[in-house]
Amino acid sequence: MGGVSAFGGVGGFNPFANGASPTNVLLKSRSSVTNSSVGGLSETDLTEACGKFEEIRDWIAESLGDEMIKNSTSDSFCSELLKDGSVLCRLFSALYPAQAIKYKPGKFLFIHKENLSNYLKACSGLGVSALFEYEDLMDDKRHGYVYHQLLSLKKLKE
Numbered sequence: 001m002g003g004v005s006a007f008g009g010v011g012g013f014n015p016f017a018n019g020a021s022p023t024n025v026l027l028k029s030r031s032s033v034t035n036s037s038v039g040g041l042s043e044t045d046l047t048e049a050c051g052k053f054e055e056i057r058d059w060i061a062e063s064l065g066d067e068m069i070k071n072s073t074s075d076s077f078c079s080e081l082l083k084d085g086s087v088l089c090r091l092f093s094a095l096y097p098a099q100a101i102k103y104k105p106g107k108f109l110f111i112h113k114e115n116l117s118n119y120l121k122a123c124s125g126l127g128v129s130a131l132f133e134y135e136d137l138m139d140d141k142r143h144g145y146v147y148h149q150l151l152s153l154k155k156l157k158e
Helices: 022-031 043-050 053-064 074-082 086-095 109-126 134-138 143-157
Strands: none
Touching: 043 143, 053 074, 053 086, 053 143, 074 086, 074 134, 074 143, 086 109, 086 143, 109 134, 109 143, 134 143
């Protein structure tokens, strides 16, 4: 009863009580918020970023010399091509060869998340805001966060 808690000493607060997990707690940071300007982005910013899909897709395809990317549709771009993080890691490595990112190909979710984490950390190191989460790639309603981040990376390189 009076055990020591890793979250504040004896009998301290445990944010993971009642079956919560670190992942669930983290994902609630943006997923459960209904504010229209989450993360400093308004609905207008997100809509504008989505409107630049072709510009973003063509820039990535040109940077990587990859015709498969150039032929992708907006429906498959995030949920299929970017979801494992390898294209994003390749893009960063092509733009900044001295800071190349290691990535792993694979079908497992933990590998995808590790690749994306490496990409976002590298972008943060350059001062690019890492404003998207893995779930933004998979949710058709949140691609604007991904596109906005890619536009920020593109502007930094120009």
